[in-house]
Amino acid sequence: MITKSSDLQTERRxxxxxxxGTVQIAHAAAKGALPPGLRLHAKLTLPPGxxxxxxxxxxETELFYVLxxxxxxxxxxxxxxxxxxxxxxxxxxxxxxxxxxxxxxFVVMATIVLQ
Amino acid sequence: MITKSSDLQTERRxxxxxxxGTVQIAHAAAKGALPPGLRLHAKLTLPPGxxxxxxxxxxETELFYVLxxxxxxxxxxxxxxxxxxxxxxxxxxxxxxxxxxxxxxFVVMATIVLQ
Numbered sequence: 001m002i003t004k005s006s007d008l009q010t011e012r013r014x015x016x017x018x019x020x021g022t023v024q025i026a027h028a029a030a031k032g033a034l035p036p037g038l039r040l041h042a043k044l045t046l047p048p049g050x051x052x053x054x055x056x057x058x059x060e061t062e063l064f065y066v067l068x069x070x071x072x073x074x075x076x077x078x079x080x081x082x083x084x085x086x087x088x089x090x091x092x093x094x095x096x097x098x099x100x101x102x103x104x105x106f107v108v109m110a111t112i113v114l115q
Numbered sequence: 116m117i118t119k120s121s122d123l124q125t126e127r128r129x130x131x132x133x134x135x136g137t138v139q140i141a142h143a144a145a146k147g148a149l150p151p152g153l154r155l156h157a158k159l160t161l162p163p164g165x166x167x168x169x170x171x172x173x174x175e176t177e178l179f180y181v182l183x184x185x186x187x188x189x190x191x192x193x194x195x196x197x198x199x200x201x202x203x204x205x206x207x208x209x210x211x212x213x214x215x216x217x218x219x220x221f222v223v224m225a226t227i228v229l230q
Contacts, residue, residue, distance in 0.1 A: 002190055005200030028180035028202050028224070035176045035206070035228040037152040043180070061150045065143035065158070065224070067182065075117055085120025087143050091150070109143070109180070109224050113150040 003030040018053030019097065021046070028109070040112040046071065050106075051099030061091030062112045064098070069106035073098050082108075091115065118145040133168030134212065136161070143224070155227040161186065165221075166214030176206030177227045179213070184221035188213050197223075206230065 011025040024045040034041060039060060046052070046069075054074055064073070066086045072079045073088055074097035081101070082088070090096040091113075100106035126140040139160040149156060154175060161167070161184075169189055179188070181201045187194040188203055189212035196216070197203070205211040206228075215221035 001204045002188060002195050002197070003202045003204075005198065005202075008200070008202055026200065029178060029204065030202065033204055035178070035204075035230070037228045037230075041178060041180070041226065063144060063150070063156060065156070073117060080117050082117065083120065085123065085141065087118045087120075087123055087145065089116045089118075089144060089148055089150075111156065111226060113152045113228075115150070115152075 001033065003033070016052045017055045017097070019051035019099065021050030023050055023052060037114055038112060039114055040110055042110050043067070044108050044110050046098065046100040046106040048100055048103055048105070052097060054095050054097040056093055056095040057091050057112070058093050059115050060112050061089055061115065062110060064088040065109045067107040067109060069100060069104050070102040071098060071100045071106040116148065118148070131167045132170045132212070134166035134214065136165030138165055138167060152229055153227060154229055155225055157225055158182070159223050159225050161213065161215040161221040163215055163218055167212060169210050169212040171208055171210040172206050172227070173208050174230050175227050176204055176230065177225060179203040180224045182222040182224060184215060184219050185217040186213060186215045186221040
């Protein structure tokens with residue numbers, strides 16, 4: 001099944017999880033067509049200055065894969081830099097936060113896998 | 116957990132599933148750190164002229180999300196065009212194939228979710 005980009009849901013989330021600015025979410029699966037093992041599969045765009053506040057993942061694992069730009073993830077209480085091609089995994093009750101530290105969009109694929 | 120791009124596995128597959136040319140696979144999770152519900156989570160780069168031959172997905176669903184370039188997916192026996200932002204889902208015994216039809220790299224995120 002192919003779903004054209006114009007038929008995929010997009011969202012704008014202000015102060016997502018308490019973070020700064022507005023995060024753009026471009027869903028990468030048609031509504032209702034996400035396989036049962038996933039809760040989210042989307043491209044997240046954080047404009048300069050934007051972020052997602054700290055939150056925990058219980059009974060699921062969130063994977064980020066950096067596509068463009070530069071940012072940082074709060075991981076184990078420490079902000080660590082992220083560049084294109086870097087990957088992250090947060091699950092088992094761990095928490096994380098994400099922010100753009102560059103002057104261009106910071107873009108990641110976000111995939112939440114249920115446990 | 117953060118895995119830097121230099122620590123992520125990359126592969127080059129010639130004539131993948133019988134397709135033309137060489138496909139580059141950049142894994143988006145550390146080896147052994149893929150959540151149990153996933154079999155693959157990777158960025159696939161198909162250079163101009165390259166493709167992945169037709170194959171079926173049983174007991175799993177493969178999602179493609181187009182990041183760059185232009186290509187086509189064989190879907191239900193018909194080649195259909197794909198552009199950045201388009202999404203595909205192939206599972207339940209369905210088969211598909213993928214090919215670059217443009218003059219630049221055709222890049223997709225590929226995520227295989229076990230059923």
